Amino acid sequence: xxxxxxxxxxxxxxxxxxxxxxxxxxMPFALKQAAYLxxxxxxxxxxxxxxxxxxxxxxRGLYIVAILMLIGVLIPGIGxxxxxxxxxxxxxxxxxxxxxxxKIAVLGVLANSLANVKNSRMKMYIQSGLLLLLPIGFIMxxxxxxxxxxxxxxxxxxxxxxxxxxxxFLWIGMSGxxxxxxxxxxxxxxxxxxxxxLDPWNDPxxxxxxxxxxxxxxxxxxxxxxxxxxxxxxxxxxxEPQNDFIFSILLEESGFIGGFIIVLAFLTFFSTSFSxxxxxxxxxxxxMIIGFTSLLAVQTFLNMGVVxxxxxxxxxxxxxxxxxxxxxxxxWGIIGIILNLAQETEKEGRR
Amino acid sequence: MAISKLKQIVRLRLIWIMIIFLFVLVLLKxxxxxxxxFDELTTKAKESWDRELPYASLRGNILDRNGEVIVGNKxxxxxxxxxxxxxxPEQVAEEIGSLIGMEKSELLEQxxxxxxxxxxxxxxxxxxxxxxxxxxxxxxxxxxxxxxYLRDYPYGNMLSRLIGFTxxxxxxxxxxxxxxxxxxxxxxxxxxxxxxxxxxxxPHVDDGWKNGVKGNHVQLTVxxxxxxxxxxxxxxAMQKYEATQAIxxxxxxKNGEILALxxxxxxxxxxxxxxxxxxxxxxxxxxxxxxxxxxxxxxxLSAALEENVVDLQNDHFHDKGYTMVEGSRLxxxxxxxxxxxxxxxxxxxxxxxxxxxxxxxxxxEKLQEYIRNFGFGKSTGSGMAGESSGILFSKENFGPxxxxxxxxxxxxxxxxxxxxxxxxxxxxxxYLYKPFIVKNTIDGETNEILSSSEPEMKRQxxxxxxxxxxxxxxxxxxxxxxxxxxxxxxxxxGGKTGTAQKxxxxxxxxxxxxxxxxxxxxxxxxxxxxxxxIDNPKHSTQFGGVIAAPIVGQILEDSLxxxxxxxQIEKEYRWGDVEQVRTPNLVGTKxxxxxxxxxxxxxxxxxDGDEIISQLPKENGLIPLxxxxxxxxxx
Numbered sequence: 001x002x003x004x005x006x007x008x009x010x011x012x013x014x015x016x017x018x019x020x021x022x023x024x025x026x027m028p029f030a031l032k033q034a035a036y037l038x039x040x041x042x043x044x045x046x047x048x049x050x051x052x053x054x055x056x057x058x059x060r061g062l063y064i065v066a067i068l069m070l071i072g073v074l075i076p077g078i079g080x081x082x083x084x085x086x087x088x089x090x091x092x093x094x095x096x097x098x099x100x101x102x103k104i105a106v107l108g109v110l111a112n113s114l115a116n117v118k119n120s121r122m123k124m125y126i127q128s129g130l131l132l133l134l135p136i137g138f139i140m141x142x143x144x145x146x147x148x149x150x151x152x153x154x155x156x157x158x159x160x161x162x163x164x165x166x167x168x169f170l171w172i173g174m175s176g177x178x179x180x181x182x183x184x185x186x187x188x189x190x191x192x193x194x195x196x197x198l199d200p201w202n203d204p205x206x207x208x209x210x211x212x213x214x215x216x217x218x219x220x221x222x223x224x225x226x227x228x229x230x231x232x233x234x235x236x237x238x239x240e241p242q243n244d245f246i247f248s249i250l251l252e253e254s255g256f257i258g259g260f261i262i263v264l265a266f267l268t269f270f271s272t273s274f275s276x277x278x279x280x281x282x283x284x285x286x287x288m289i290i291g292f293t294s295l296l297a298v299q300t301f302l303n304m305g306v307v308x309x310x311x312x313x314x315x316x317x318x319x320x321x322x323x324x325x326x327x328x329x330x331x332w333g334i335i336g337i338i339l340n341l342a343q344e345t346e347k348e349g350r351r
Numbered sequence: 352m353a354i355s356k357l358k359q360i361v362r363l364r365l366i367w368i369m370i371i372f373l374f375v376l377v378l379l380k381x382x383x384x385x386x387x388x389f390d391e392l393t394t395k396a397k398e399s400w401d402r403e404l405p406y407a408s409l410r411g412n413i414l415d416r417n418g419e420v421i422v423g424n425k426x427x428x429x430x431x432x433x434x435x436x437x438x439x440p441e442q443v444a445e446e447i448g449s450l451i452g453m454e455k456s457e458l459l460e461q462x463x464x465x466x467x468x469x470x471x472x473x474x475x476x477x478x479x480x481x482x483x484x485x486x487x488x489x490x491x492x493x494x495x496x497x498x499x500y501l502r503d504y505p506y507g508n509m510l511s512r513l514i515g516f517t518x519x520x521x522x523x524x525x526x527x528x529x530x531x532x533x534x535x536x537x538x539x540x541x542x543x544x545x546x547x548x549x550x551x552x553x554p555h556v557d558d559g560w561k562n563g564v565k566g567n568h569v570q571l572t573v574x575x576x577x578x579x580x581x582x583x584x585x586x587x588a589m590q591k592y593e594a595t596q597a598i599x600x601x602x603x604x605k606n607g608e609i610l611a612l613x614x615x616x617x618x619x620x621x622x623x624x625x626x627x628x629x630x631x632x633x634x635x636x637x638x639x640x641x642x643x644x645x646x647x648x649x650x651x652l653s654a655a656l657e658e659n660v661v662d663l664q665n666d667h668f669h670d671k672g673y674t675m676v677e678g679s680r681l682x683x684x685x686x687x688x689x690x691x692x693x694x695x696x697x698x699x700x701x702x703x704x705x706x707x708x709x710x711x712x713x714x715x716e717k718l719q720e721y722i723r724n725f726g727f728g729k730s731t732g733s734g735m736a737g738e739s740s741g742i743l744f745s746k747e748n749f750g751p752x753x754x755x756x757x758x759x760x761x762x763x764x765x766x767x768x769x770x771x772x773x774x775x776x777x778x779x780x781x782y783l784y785k786p787f788i789v790k791n792t793i794d795g796e797t798n799e800i801l802s803s804s805e806p807e808m809k810r811q812x813x814x815x816x817x818x819x820x821x822x823x824x825x826x827x828x829x830x831x832x833x834x835x836x837x838x839x840x841x842x843x844x845g846g847k848t849g850t851a852q853k854x855x856x857x858x859x860x861x862x863x864x865x866x867x868x869x870x871x872x873x874x875x876x877x878x879x880x881x882x883x884x885i886d887n888p889k890h891s892t893q894f895g896g897v898i899a900a901p902i903v904g905q906i907l908e909d910s911l912x913x914x915x916x917x918x919q920i921e922k923e924y925r926w927g928d929v930e931q932v933r934t935p936n937l938v939g940t941k942x943x944x945x946x947x948x949x950x951x952x953x954x955x956x957x958x959d960g961d962e963i964i965s966q967l968p969k970e971n972g973l974i975p976l977x978x979x980x981x982x983x984x985x986x
Binding site for chain 2: 157161218251259270277286290294301304305309
């Protein structure tokens with residue numbers, strides 16, 4: 001637990017540092033990020049203490065709120081369009097991304113329903129399917145495929161943890177491949193993206209631009225990187241350097257060593273969380289911790305995979321580090337929830 | 352759903368292992384990128400980090416045959432701006448706007464772009480060096496004066512219709528500039544500034560200078576000394592006769608090198624927008640086609656001599672002023688006719704019926720063959736843009752009338768360059784050389800010659816002997832016939848006049864003529880051949896012998912360095928000419944002796960001595976009968 005917090009703080013301090021660096025002349029970014037950080041940590045502490053987290057009702061309520069917000073964001077006037085996606089709700093002082101809330105809500109509700117031993121297998125399938133597909137549908141409409149993908153993968157991890165048979169995953173995997181092929185056939189631009197992923201140098205200024213610029217940031221950094229603040233790619237070359245591509249800037253400035261430490265810190269955090277899950281007192285708490293940890297892990301991997309060219313370009317933020325209010329606050333919210341559930345186990349264990 | 356505690360833990364482990372596996376993948380990928388692809392990606396990134404401040408390349412010069420610069424470059428810097436290096440574009444716009452005469456708002460819009468480098472154009476393009484210095488002194492962040500050049504024309508309008516001009520980015524758009532653009536243009540240089548992403552030069556990487564390649568030079572066969580003479584004469588003629596256009600070509604008949612090429616009116620290549628495209632796109636000496644008129648008779652004459660069907664001295668021809676061909680009356684230019692003449696006189700008088708007779712003697716088939724052998728009806732291949740091929744009668748349409756008119760140069764259409772090519776062959780011993788204008792291309796960096804044009808002899812058209820007779824006949828034309836106005840004392844000139852009515856839409860235009868003269872010198876061994884044509888001259892008899900001949904004479908006199916050998920044919924006196932005599936040699940004679948000679952001239956004495964040591968004009972000079980000789984004594 002202690003290790004995890006150290007790791008988290010290290011990661012986060014690095015995160016706010018980076019965002020400050022990217023916008024030397026534009027302090028508001030770093031300041032805002034720091035403010036969100038405080039909000040996030042304070043929120044985490046509050047959530048950690050809050051006992052209602054453990055109630056089924058809270059999660060059902062949260063789920064309904066999330067669905068309502070997902071609907072709301074699609075209504076012009078409430079939703080704000082940014083970068084071609086209508087994914088934000090403007091709260092005046094900050095923009096809020098309902099999809100972030102939805103991820104937590106879906107995982108919470110699912111974990112609860114999966115933990116319910118009384119349910120038959122059939123009922124569970126239908127329940128899970130409905131609970132997942134409803135918000136996914138809304139998120140796809142925005143569109144925000146990154147969030148949708150993260151959520152779906154995290155849910156599969158959860159379902160796996162819940163003990164669904166391997167046969168189920170095989171079946172899902174097969175249909176997934178079919179759906180994937182159908183998606184590509186239905187929209188040619190996706191094919192272009194795939195091609196760009198397979199050979200980004202083919203069109204360095206067009207479809208392959210982001211991937212290439214990221215690789216150009218990472219590759220030359222070598223073992224030690226260019227040193228703090230010396231990123232060359234951050235200003236014009238990489239899109240959203242403070243956001244989706246922050247990891248490539250981090251790698252550029254601190255080299256392989258930096259990247260290794262960050263990856264290690266994340267792994268330590270996930271391992272700690274999983275070990276907490278293993279010691280969780282009730283089944284639903286265990287599943288919830290697994291779900292939330294998986295969510296963060298999948299999102300982290302997706303981001304790093306995109307940045308290093310393992311995966312095609314998808315707009316997913318890096319937990320803790322990327323700039324962005326709702327992402328950061330939600331990440332810390334998840335920490336709070338995990339800690340809440342974990343502390344509970346420790347207390348009960350001591351008792 | 353109920354599963355066993357063990358299974359729960361196993362599943363959790365599996366998830367945990369899977370996630371570790373995924374992140375190990377990320378680390379492996381990092382190893383691949385940062386260690387194995389390190390070099391490759393570093394190279395690529397360096398290319399991408401370059402901030403290049405373009406330095407315009409030096410376009411190659413266009414030179415004359417002696418290396419004189421006809422078209423060069425002058426420094427005219429262009430302003431560049433790197434938006435990322437300055438946080439206050441308003442202030443930049445404020446400071447610079449008025450200097451380069453640009454609205455502040457307009458300038459702000461230009462420099463306030465999310466681009467790494469903005470070229471301030473058009474107002475900031477090619478500003479004067481002084482202004483650039485002034486702006487540099489202000490030391491504005493992110494603002495650079497990049498080296499840029501404008502084409503420089505030390506001789507102004509000269510040769511403009513041949514050399515053409517360049518456009519906004521120094522790309523050749525017409526003439527030699529266009530045709531030889533790939534040779535003339537260089538590769539741009541650049542100052543490489545390694546910058547971090549904010550465009551601030553990096554402290555740990557040196558700036559580099561990326562060398563551009565200078566453009567290569569194009570050296571023409573043109574001799575600027577002769578060109579200047581030609582341009583002067585043409586512009587005088589244009590003014591004097593208020594002509595529509597004028598054309599001149601000077602060529603070396605022995606190898607086809609074009610030494611001067613002029614079209615009037617011409618234009619200033621820096622302000623090409625101000626003239627009509629029909630001016631800058633038409634290099635008249637190769638583009639324009641018209642009825643050659645009498646200059647074409649040289650071809651008929653050459654053919655007749657080569658075929659041995661005439662003896663110029665001994666064969667006679669009676670010109671009654673016209674000839675009937677298939678019921679149409681073809682007139683001589685002299686209505687009353689020239690009467691009884693030798694064929695040499697036919698040539699001297701440029702008598703049309705006489706040439707119809709010559710053409711007849713050669714025969715239709717043969718004459719056409721000669722004409723085509725002399726290069727008519729086909730582009731000369733001079734390599735100048737926009738060259739025409741002219742129009743001849745096709746073999747099927749070559750009836751007796753066409754045969755007759757062709758013999759004296761009517762009914763066909765040729766270019767000036769074709770005429771020069773053909774006449775050069777007629778007088779140089781019979782060798783048809785391809786005219787050419789580009790002598791060498793020269794490396795812009797090392798000044799080494801990259802390629803040279805060698806004279807190209809296409810074929811021998813007539814024999815050396817025939818050519819000698821043609822030369823002699825044409826020298827007679829200048830001394831005794833229609834070309835007398837080209838006569839220059841002490842300079843053996845041969846030549847032929849031409850006067851042709853202009854044709855528009857297949858009809859002769861009333862009162863509009865193109866008068867021309869083609870001359871060469873020295874007549875015994877031609878080194879220069881000069882062709883001049885004046886389109887629609889006014890205020891004068893519209894005859895080539897009157898208008899064009901003296902211009903050719905003048906060009907030859909001023910251009911020729913050698914005078915030739917042998918005895919010149921004495922100019923024939925005609926009524927109205929000023930009577931001239933040769934000056935005697937007075938050097939060495941005493942004051943007293945002179946008076947006893949009773950010369951008709953005025954003698955003006957310079958100096959108080961008794962013996963003459965020098966005189967002007969020199970011995971054998973030509974002066975009017977009552978002219979003046981200046982003599983200089985020994986004291």
